[in-house]
Amino acid sequence: MHTKTDLRELSYAEAIREAMDIAMAQDERVILMGEDIGVYGGAFGVTGDLIEKYGMDRVMDTPISELGGAGVAVGAAMTGLRPIFEFQFSDFATLGMEQIVNQAAKIRYMLGGAVSVPVVMRFPSGSGTGAAAQHSQSLEAWTAHVPGLKVVQPATPADAKGLLLAALEDPDPVMIYEHKILYKMKGHVPEGHYTTPIGKAAVMREGKDLTIVATAIMVHKALDAAETLATEGIDAEVIDLRTIRPMDRDTVLASVRKTGRLVCVYEAVKTLGVGAEVSAMVAESDAFDYLDAPIIRLGGAECPIPYNPELEKAVVPQVPDILEAARNLAKGRI
Amino acid sequence: MHTKTDLRELSYAEAIREAMDIAMAQDERVILMGEDIGVYGGAFGVTGDLIEKYGMDRVMDTPISELGGAGVAVGAAMTGLRPIFEFQFSDFATLGMEQIVNQAAKIRYMLGGAVSVPVVMRFPSGSGTGAAAQHSQSLEAWTAHVPGLKVVQPATPADAKGLLLAALEDPDPVMIYEHKILYKMKGHVPEGHYTTPIGKAAVMREGKDLTIVATAIMVHKALDAAETLATEGIDAEVIDLRTIRPMDRDTVLASVRKTGRLVCVYEAVKTLGVGAEVSAMVAESDAFDYLDAPIIRLGGAECPIPYNPELEKAVVPQVPDILEAARNLAKGRI
Amino acid sequence: MGRTFSVRDTVTPNNTPYAIARYSADELKEALKKMYLIRKFEEGAEDSYMRGLIHGTMHLSIGQEASAVGSCMSLSDEDKITSTHRGHGHCVAKGADLSRMFAEFFGKESGYCKGRGGSMHIADPSKGNLGANGIVGGGLPIAVGAALSAKRLGTGAVTVCFFGDGANNEGAFHEALNMAKVWNLPVVFVCENNKYGMSTSTERSTAVKNIADRAVAYAMPGVTVDGNDFSAVAEAVDAAVERARKGEGPSLVENVTYRWRGHSKSDRNRYRTKEEIAEWQSRDPIAAMAKLLTDHKIASEDEIAGIEADATRIIEEAIAFATEGANPKIEEVTRDVYTQEIAS
């Protein structure tokens, strides 16, 4: 985290756990489902000891059955419960897409509004753990392509908590992509119940020379880069997109109108990743007229995530990549 | 089809069938797998009577097991067969994403190049049949986001045949999105074996005032619109993208450099559909400097496909939408 | 089709069929009426389709009425069902209003899904019908979820999950039955085995002879019954519902039946013989039910004719209602994508 204060700090994982704890204490209908979220505490320790407080009936270890598990969560959500379903790794959600996309996302519409499906799903995503191609993907663009779903990507502990609590209050299915590498990152997290609005981006740093729109872990890399750029006289505005469906058009466009330059940074494969939508959204808006330079995207390489740690780093954007892109973009501006 | 000649015409479905027939006659390793592709001839009649010619061993009805079926095709492709796997509707491929994305797309890379996975998968896609939200999706953007796959979307009978034959010669997994409404559309199809190159777009109509990049059925709507625009003095270039992974950057950029105006038309949900990538690709390229107007996207509404026929039409781009967009774009140009 | 549940309370003296012993005359006549309603709804639907009044496709369950109605006999409106693409029968059996069903079929705003869902998605949550499903096997995990809610919230509700023989080869079947048993949930899996998944016979798609044999793999009771015999269906499903209600967990019931029509409107019936179809038509579940009622003096021939006439009238009214109904407004097409409209 970039804002060090003497306020209470929690890790991103702790913040998520606290949100679940608050929700479960308040509302009997909230249950947790997932693989090894009970005594094991979750593959990334996110559920931790919640089973001790709420018991096996509310912190349910599922069999290794992602499709069925997701579907049970959907059915439970239609009939009175508020399940939070954890995919152990977001990669395994490829097994559950049927229930997510054909059922959770569409049931309300197909049924003419007769029911809502208030299910929350959590997807630990991203690379950086040396777990190779089948355990490191960032597939949030898939669900962000699907009407009926809401999709968020918290970048800070405070938002991880606030967005999860907002998701639980939302009557519709909310998909939460959490970055595994952020789980241990600390930051200030307010006590008690609060929500971070779904659908609102956050301006993390104001600047006038160029706009960096980033998601998840890239928000922190962008902020790092912005500090360095500042020393070079380049004043970057950094926006944490936070919600990728529905996207916060207004915040992004306002920034681009101000700076005239845009770079989008995201870890997912570049082609058809979230930055493609940010770019296209700007390019078709009135903000187009304010653009002084091409819209740059920094996304993951067109490549599965490799195992070797140096290769693994090479396939996702790093701070030097952002610096280079920003410097090129700023040329002629300052 | 828009080019009427006295050459041999086949429907899009017949062209696909002919491609499969040619391949099966030439190569014993080619087999067909899918639900009800045998005596039933396929839900859309694409396989037709091939079972009579090649028997049940090569035209294999699978149980209703999309995940397993796709995985069997992957395993067979790794070990000497050349399977063509048909998802009965592309919507059901949501059940097979694990095998497509974690296995087919990544096995070669994860194994350091030790094997290839020459599997071909066919996805009947799109709306217009009154089959509602779970039978009408256009999810090609999902696989186009995944390195290791190649993804094509033929718009004409000739390309449907040529791209399928190219896919069978390709050592890597090729995903073919076929539009259901095109199955009955007729057009000239050359006899015998030929291939349409994967990775190459087709300029369907040359023009100088604006570029329309379209996919699948939208190519035909774009061509219709272009005829009308011509009568209004607007000279539209129409590009059929044909392959969406890898995208034909050169053809699109060359056109935009010439016309300075771009509209992308696709049926999939607008947000994060293929047009987002086309737009972003142009906006970050040197063609940006040639742009005289915002890049317009016409995509599907942010909505599942509804059942009622009027609603169903309303949620995907139609010729009048293209005309309106093109006219707005061309304003001031001509 | 021999095996039955070991656990069953109702004793049927003197070989009286279960249904006769268990249900009142009114209940039985109501059941017969529902069977007629299903038949006539679908005949009407087919006719509307032929006359070009409907687009899309439809999956008719004509010939399977005993399975739908028999399986819902002991369910209240609090109990849930999940249904399939071939779901009109389940919908009627669970108490749906025929007019709103037809209106949905016609894509009208007055339909159950406001014209957004159509034949394949008709639902009536107010009656416990969580909806038909266009995805084969899609309803199986959802049913388990509904049963989980019932158990956790202590509602006492049971969920009946309908699915076809074809669906039994989906991974979702396996995962759902396993979880239902592991968590001991109040759900009854009712497989309507009409011998084909589209064109593919169970012999060519399914490694076991009886689908109920798969219950062993989930350590739950499994039984195969004559799905055209209303009483046999009710007997098996009622026993399973009772087990579920008592907290004894899930069961699998296989109703062996047959669809008289093709799979959908595009079916050329190449995969089965005319003889096979004729043979099954000679075992009409509605005729059998009518005979059951007359044999046991529950209803006279006249009363039965009256029930049928009632059903005919209701369907006529339903078609009239549907025909008159307004189309949805195009500007409202994105309503109900989200519960609270979002700007986009």
Place this chain on the structure above:
Amino acid sequence: MGRTFSVRDTVTPNNTPYAIARYSADELKEALKKMYLIRKFEEGAEDSYMRGLIHGTMHLSIGQEASAVGSCMSLSDEDKITSTHRGHGHCVAKGADLSRMFAEFFGKESGYCKGRGGSMHIADPSKGNLGANGIVGGGLPIAVGAALSAKRLGTGAVTVCFFGDGANNEGAFHEALNMAKVWNLPVVFVCENNKYGMSTSTERSTAVKNIADRAVAYAMPGVTVDGNDFSAVAEAVDAAVERARKGEGPSLVENVTYRWRGHSKSDRNRYRTKEEIAEWQSRDPIAAMAKLLTDHKIASEDEIAGIEADATRIIEEAIAFATEGANPKIEEVTRDVYTQEIAS
């Protein structure tokens, strides 16, 4: 763990264990050596991890060596296997080169996957090993596909598909076994039941007691054996391989075993007791195999010590090879995404 296959040719006179009757002394000593290699490979891997030489995670199969080696006894290089995240043992059993395995572990260009795959994806197609798989259940349909190829191309090859008890609850298991039987393919499903899928015991995840009981649902033979008893494993799997080879279709073999280590490096072993671990450690499959060979005078204690020393040396050499190997070049990171490089 009583039931065995009814179909078996080899007769074992005087209660001689199957393996002793069936395999030559050289074959048996080679098998023991492979078991040592697995153990020492994994101990070396663990050690390298502790010393920070390796990133990522790993899944060790220490304690399960008899299952891996016993299951591959009657396979040739033409025969295929599919493996799991816990796949080092299968890899060694199928004849992999230890140096290239270690090099992969270290992420080197000289590794089996050129450093792209790591522990979870080691494969050696040249030996018929189609690869470990990071997706639980991911290999099951792939194995069926390999068996389909063998049948269609008439290669006579059999595929052995390894998977865990946890994987048996994936839909992929159900779909794969069903298709294998429907098409009568030469595949043997070998479930390594080590009692837990990560932290979740089979009691809490799986509705049946023995996973092999699920074979009934696919009308294929199913047998549960002591997976720490090399001979019992070889006996069951060989019989199944023979059935497959003869065209008699698929089988399911369940090797009951135990992993001594945690699930992966992040496991705190909260879900099982020290006593349970100790009890299983007292049933070391390698010690049992050594005893089998000495009891039956196949090898002396000295010879066994020599085999173990050989294995130790091979592992040391492998680590040296891996340590010296070059890292992949960063500019080549996108090589092998496609067979023919594409411009992008």
